[in-house]
Amino acid sequence: MSHKVTLLIILILTTGTGVTSSQEPERSDIEHPSPVRLFDLLADPAVSESVMTTANAVANDEATDTVEPISVIEPETEETTSLVAYGCDIAPSCSDRCGTCTNCCEDPCYRRCSPWYGYAESVFYDRNNTVSNQVLVVDENPFPPAPLFRAGDFNFDYEPGVRAVLGRRRGPCAECSAWEVGYLGIFDWNDSAVITGTDDRGVAGPIGVAVNNFTGAERIQLDYDSELHSIEANCVKCRPCGSNGRIEFLGGVRWLSLDEEFNLLSTDDQQSSTQYNVRTDNDLVGSQIGLRLRRWFCGKWEAELESKAGVYANWSEQEQYISPDFLAGAPFRSLRSDDDDDIAFLGEVNFSMVRRLTRGMSVRGGYNLLWLEGIALAPDQIDLTNTPTSGSVLNAGGSLFAHGFSLGGELTW
DSSP, X not given: OHHHHHHHHHHHHHHTTSSOOTTSOOGGGOSSOOXXXXXXXXXXXXXXXXXXXXXXXXXXXXXXXXXXXXXXXXXXXXXXXXXXXXXXXXXXXXXXXXOSSOOTTSOSSGGGGOOEEEEEEEEEEEEOOOSOOOEEEXXXXXXXXXXXXXXXXXXXXXXXXXXXXXXXXXXXXXXXXXXXXXXXXXXXXXXXXXXXXXXXXXXXXXXXXXXGGGSSEEEEEEEEEEEEEEEEEEEEXXXXXXXXXXXXXXXXXXXXXXXXXXXXXXXXXXXOEEEEEEEEEEEEEEEEEEEEEEEEETTTEEEEEEEEEEEEEEEEEEEEEEOOOTTOSSOSEEEEEEEEEEEEEEEEEEEEEEEEOSSSEEEEEEEEEEEEEEEOOGGGGOOOOOSTTXXXXXXXXXXXXXXEEEEEEEEEO
């Protein structure tokens, strides 16, 4: 409408009416129409109709010549759609750096072109006690003596440790999409018990009668300690799992060490103390395979499930001795040992939730399981007989099940 009004005024000011009227004075007498004259002209129906027709025609020509801006919308690829769905920053240089293959080993956000990754966690593991349940300490007052403590009575609490993984991606088209190394350590599982009495506590079995301080004792202390360390190296090969996750196949080698110690100290206040000490070492070396599933949720959350298992060669060893008692200066049982190599099994399952904080930093926490079979446990080597060969045979048929929680951080760079 503004175009029409403008044109109307211009036409009136420059040409007058553009029509002939019997009541209109000669146009030659009017060089600059006054406002009153303009209103008079507009009041004439013929003049008004003619001017409006002309204004409409001009306005239509303008509308025809007007070109509206056209917005060009780039087609969305599947990758772009996935990235946008997670609220991620899309770096144009990402495809240049990562190549033409889709790197399913990296999440769909900031880590697509980060070759290095790793995490470190504090872990808290509890473990079971599956050793043979033989009687170790008795009350000597009744006959036969009454059991007071068995090897199976040791009870472990959650103990701290560390787990760390460092990896480097090599690209999705490589034989191994990534290489990674990992460490797991539980530093000190331990439990202790103290049995006290009045000259009526003793060690069970024939050894309790043969060793002076193992009978008629006032105090018997028992300690059980163990620690675990593991190092592994894996080749990681990944496969896509839709647009929101990935599947990684693991294959590699692993070494695990489980060292344990059992100690019994029996004290007779009228005489002295005698110690029975047992140590075991397990060194597992072998190959493992595994599977890792990872899925992204809501842009910032990730869920990870990992399982690994392998068959290992276990080089195990045990050694033990009984220190001198009150009546002898030499050890009652000199150092005796045995070793063997056999087959062992190791399985592990870890579930974690990951929360992204920044472009390359996340926090993670989870629940973990560890299972060992075919190992030598220190209490299983206790031999309460009293023969020349007592304590000289290795028993490597034990098992261990541990579980616990983890909390730590994750970095990519």
